[in-house]
Amino acid sequence: MTKPNSNAAKRQSDTPPAKLGPTVDVGGPSDMDDKPTGLRSVCGTRSKALNNILANQALATLWLPPGTKWEDQDRRYQAAMMAMAEFKPADGIEGMMAAQAVGLHSASMECLRRAMISDQPFEAADRLRKQAANLSRTFLDVVAALDRKRGKGTQVVRVERVMVAPGGRAIVGNVQAGATGGGPDREGVGHGSETREEPHAPPARLAHDAAHGAILPSVWGENSGREALPIASHAERALPDARRA
DSSP states (O other): OOOOOHHHHHHHHHSOOOOSSOOOOTTSGGGBOOOSSTHHHHHOOSBHHHHHHHHHHHHHTOOOOTTOOHHHHHHHHHHHHHHHHHTOOOSHHHHHHHHHHHHHHHHHHHHHHHHTOSSOOHHHHHHHHHHHHHHHHHHHHHHHHHHHHTTOSOOOOOOOOEEEETTTEEEESOOOOSSSOOSBOTTSOBOOSOOOOOOOOOOOOOTTOTTTOOSSOOOOOTTOOOOOOOOOTTOOOOOOOTTOO
């Protein structure tokens, strides 16, 4: 038996392992695209790697019939890139949303095209139309989400009732009269838990209520002594009969 060469084994252990693949310097100078044109205007990010990935993902969603000429393929690819550029993405998130929108549009139109193929069962065509409708709604959701991200969503103006309570104070919203609260008012709007005490007239009380005192003048009885009212001069009197003696 031959003794193994220790120097050769040492040189083999010191050799660095071979690279498995190319490395990407994320955010480094080699990955930055400072030109505002090209794929950056299509995908919205300065990363060359991300721009290439998003562009290839959007192009992969296009359906090309077998045997399509290269000129036709190139026109479709250019149209897809122009569709992404129409979204004017400002960052990578908007670039992803633009790529999804292009893919959803392509899939929806392909479902509609296949639904119009003649001599196919009605069930298959109906299923394709429903899938196209679902894809179209998802496409609109992506567009609406992009508008919300940019601050261009639908503005909702909320108008509440303004009630002027006694004393000149304005109350916005529902007004709860009782302390229990929680029940709906006549319009079906529930009250909150807050109770507002408003000035109000004292409750009516009986005249003989000794606890609160009389609020009405007392009524005289039949035997109470009081002065007789004088007869007015213009009061009605019985006239004498002129025919009597």
